[in-house]
Every structure is written in C-alpha cells, then in structure tokens.
Amino acid sequence: MSAVPVYLETFGCQMNELDSELVRGQLLRLGYAFVDHPEQAQVVLFNTCSVREHAESKAYSRIGLVGKRKAAGEQVLLGVLGCMAERDGLDMLRRYPQVDVLCGPGELDRLPALLDAARRSEAATQAERVALAGNRTRRTATLHAVQDDLETLDLSRAFDPDAAGRARHSAQVRITRGCNKFCTYCVVPYTRGAEVHRPPDHIVEECRRLADAGVIEVTLLGQTVNHYRYQHGLALTVGGREAPQVGPGLSAFRQPVAEGVTSFARLLQRIHDEVPAIERLRFVTSYPRDFGPDVLQVMRDCPRICRYLHAPAQSGSDRILGLMNRGYTRAEYEAFVEQVFTFLPDATLAGDIIVGFPGETDQDFEATCSLVRSLPFKNNFIFKYSPRPGTVAIDRFPDDVPDEVKRLRNNQLLAIQSHTSERVHATWVGRTVPVLIEEQFESSEAPSARGVELRWERRADAPRRKALRGRTPGDLIVAMDLPAGTQAENWVGRIVPAQVESASALLLQGRMTQA
Ligand code: 5AD
Numbered sequence: 001m002s003a004v005p006v007y008l009e010t011f012g013c014q015m016n017e018l019d020s021e022l023v024r025g026q027l028l029r030l031g032y033a034f035v036d037h038p039e040q041a042q043v044v045l046f047n048t049c050s051v052r053e054h055a056e057s058k059a060y061s062r063i064g065l066v067g068k069r070k071a072a073g074e075q076v077l078l079g080v081l082g083c084m085a086e087r088d089g090l091d092m093l094r095r096y097p098q099v100d101v102l103c104g105p106g107e108l109d110r111l112p113a114l115l116d117a118a119r120r121s122e123a124a125t126q127a128e129r130v131a132l133a134g135n136r137t138r139r140t141a142t143l144h145a146v147q148d149d150l151e152t153l154d155l156s157r158a159f160d161p162d163a164a165g166r167a168r169h170s171a172q173v174r175i176t177r178g179c180n181k182f183c184t185y186c187v188v189p190y191t192r193g194a195e196v197h198r199p200p201d202h203i204v205e206e207c208r209r210l211a212d213a214g215v216i217e218v219t220l221l222g223q224t225v226n227h228y229r230y231q232h233g234l235a236l237t238v239g240g241r242e243a244p245q246v247g248p249g250l251s252a253f254r255q256p257v258a259e260g261v262t263s264f265a266r267l268l269q270r271i272h273d274e275v276p277a278i279e280r281l282r283f284v285t286s287y288p289r290d291f292g293p294d295v296l297q298v299m300r301d302c303p304r305i306c307r308y309l310h311a312p313a314q315s316g317s318d319r320i321l322g323l324m325n326r327g328y329t330r331a332e333y334e335a336f337v338e339q340v341f342t343f344l345p346d347a348t349l350a351g352d353i354i355v356g357f358p359g360e361t362d363q364d365f366e367a368t369c370s371l372v373r374s375l376p377f378k379n380n381f382i383f384k385y386s387p388r389p390g391t392v393a394i395d396r397f398p399d400d401v402p403d404e405v406k407r408l409r410n411n412q413l414l415a416i417q418s419h420t421s422e423r424v425h426a427t428w429v430g431r432t433v434p435v436l437i438e439e440q441f442e443s444s445e446a447p448s449a450r451g452v453e454l455r456w457e458r459r460a461d462a463p464r465r466k467a468l469r470g471r472t473p474g475d476l477i478v479a480m481d482l483p484a485g486t487q488a489e490n491w492v493g494r495i496v497p498a499q500v501e502s503a504s505a506l507l508l509q510g511r512m513t514q515a
C-alpha cells in the first residue's frame, strides 16, 4: 500500500510546534508521508492556536479552502488539532461540516486512531473521530495526569531530528503542560488544562537521547516553566515508574523546597550535569513571580545554561496588572529584573506586552512605555488585546479601547522597544561571543520586524555575499561573513566565537575570530 500523503500546518506558539513535531513523528512511523502543499495531501491537518483572534481567523480561512475542495468532490480528510478544537468543541463540527476529525492538545496521542477510523469509514461515529478533554474538571485532572497517555507521546518522540524536519542541532523538550495562572485575558488554562509536570527522569532521558542524536541546544518548554515542581515518593505510579503530576497550589512557591522534591532549579542542574553534550540549555516562558534565587544561582553556576529569560511583564500599569490578574505589581517586576541582573550581569531579558487591555487609559499606556524605556529588554513581543470567548476578561470588562487606538499604541511601543533594543545591543559591541550558527543567508538580505516575526528581505542596492547567522546564548542574533574558502554547511550547527563589531535594533554584526 502506498503512503498516505499528509499536510500539517502549525499556528501559534512553540508548544504547538513541539506538538506538531511529535504528531509528525507518530504519523511517519505509521507510514504516512508528509507533503509541502495541502493540494497534494489526502489528509490535511491544522494544529491551531486560540490565543488571539487573528490566529483563529487564519485557521478558519484555511478550513474554508479545504471545504471548497471537498465541495468540488475531492476526497480529503480534514483534521483540526490543538486549542481551537478544544475551545470550539463540537460546535466546530456543526459550523464546519467539512471537518472530519477534532483533537484537543491534551489528546494528541489518540490522533492516529481518529484518523484511522475516519479514513476507514465515512460512517465513523463522532466518538470515533473526536477527542477532547472537554468537560474534564480540574479536579479530575489529578487522576488523568497519572493515567496520562499523552506522556507516551512525549516519550516516544522520533529521535531522528532530521526526520522531524527541524534543525538537527536544536530541540524542544516539554517539562510542564497546561497552566494554573488564569490571567483574565488568556484561553490557555481552558484549552490546555491544569498544570501537569513530567517526571524528571523522563525529561533527563529525553534530553540524553536528543543529545545522542546530535542535538546541542535544548529549550525546555512550559507556560510557566519556573513553576516546575515534582514531588517524589507519591503512591501514584504507572507500572512502577513515576507518572506525570499536577502542580501544587501557587502558595507552594512561597515556601522553601522540601526534601524529595525536584524544583525547577534542581531539574536544570540535573540536565546540565547529567547531559554534558547539551551545550546550550534554555527555557521559556518564565512567570516573573515565583522565580527564586535558587534558579538564578544554578544559572550562575552552570556554564551551559543560557543566561536568557523570557519573562513577560504584559503591562507597566499596576491597575492593568491587577485587572489582568497577573499577581505582581510593576515594582515587584522591576525588583525581579534587578535581582536577575545582580546575579547575572550579562543576562538578556525578553518579554511580552499587551496593549489596549480593557480600560487602558493614556496614563496606563504611558506606564507601560516607561517600563519598556527603563528596563533592558532585548526585545518584547507586543500584542493588541484580543477578547477571547470563555475568559474572565471578555465577561467582565468591555473591550472599550478602539482598534485604532490599539494600533497606535502598538506602533508607539514598537518604536520605544526599538530604541531599547538598540541600547541593549550596543553594550555588546567589542565583546567576543559564542554564536551557534543556524543558517547561511545572502548579505544583501536585511532583517525587518513585522509583527512578532523577524523577516529577511533582499535589498537590491546591497552587495551580495554569502553570510552566516546564528544566536548567542542570550538569544541575540549575530550576522557575519562566511570565512573565505569555506562552505556554509560546515558551520551550521557549530558554536564559533565572534567579535561583535556593530549593532542595530535587530541584530549584532560580527566577525568570526577563529576560522
Ligand atoms: N490578547 C492579546 N494577547 C494575548 N496573549 C495572551 N492572550 C492574549 C489576548 N487575549 C499574549 C500574552 C502572552 C502571549 C503568549 O500572548 O502576551 O504572554
């Protein structure tokens, strides 16, 4: 039987990218073949994101296109995976009858069975084609975490990073799923459910196997990655092995780490010490509270842990932070940043900001501007507030900042961030930094920031030379000429020293000092 061609498109965050990589590995092992265009596929899968309306609209328009193909008589099977599947639930099937399979982010291990049922028979029942966490309450999450079949998906990942279509030298490893924070604007606690922590042995083992497959950079993933905490010796095991575990209440972070607990700091230390082949260990996203000095100490003591923090402030106004239920004040955020730079003077800091949250006045916005001016953010992803069904904010606070004002604030803040980035980047000029080379490019291509993405566009007036680009441990982008007489392929995936010669808001320009 020939392989079934499948097209998989991913929307949204790094967590979704990892989910897609695992889905891909799972389907490859079952004999599916991945294609680059949806028109070539018999199975089209969209791994969706619900964090902002924009991401949802994009996915809906793709779903519409597949609907047209089906209406024209083509035999295509359409699966919607991820947060939109979970959020819309069966309503999506009613509104978009072209959708054959629905699979929430917590059920992806069941995807092959769903596809199988839908492919075998048009008459497959809804129960055979839909897997959602749905009405599972947060209390039953404890039991579910232990029986967690999703853990097997993480555990069984394909250890051939080439086959997964990603750069061979970098990989992501999930340590925590879900979120307990309930920021009022955010759908994640509803779509991804309660915080569940993976057993540290599983995580270390996964890192080791990735390293054996040639990976030298691992990014640990969690929505609030520093909430990682695993209590050993509990009765809840599967086949004698430790099982995933729901997180403790937030008050746990105000007490010292007990014996028999693997805290986030201890987990970092373990991976660093037990898998020395990982030359760069990083983690996202940090929640700026509950970030103890123990983590900073480990970062200071372990040379292969990157001194890079992505710790979203979201706003600089205490009033808005309160409405967002972020759980800290501006002064507390500033104190957190000060502590980071006291421990790690060469750290880099990045974040996220939402503009136009309900009720945000000019004064509130100015408070955010002053935060972005005064703290050394290397970059901030800036988002316009998007009311999300099911969240507290959409119910309680009318979306009263006109879109025009949101857009204006977004642009103003981008300009302020650009100055801050320039200032932060300038401090690196003259220093020699280790750069992990990611790819080659033409020096005639110049970067430009569009929304949250950095794009490289050709400039007709610039000289065309082959160049290399990569990142420092602090996630700063460095561009440099390809050393004469060498091939780019020989450098990609290697860490080389580079002298930083100049800097702009978007990147550092360097020279390789050892060719
Ligand atoms: N509207 C706009 N931005 C949002 N984010 C999360 N929810 C929303 C929303 N409803 C942003 C936050 C978060 C990032 C992943 O997305 O800044 O940190």
Ligand code: SF4
Pocket: 179, 180, 181, 182, 183, 186, 187, 188, 189, 223, 224, 287
């Ligand atoms: Fe959403 Fe807040 Fe959880 Fe981040 S910490 S995933 S913004 S609820």
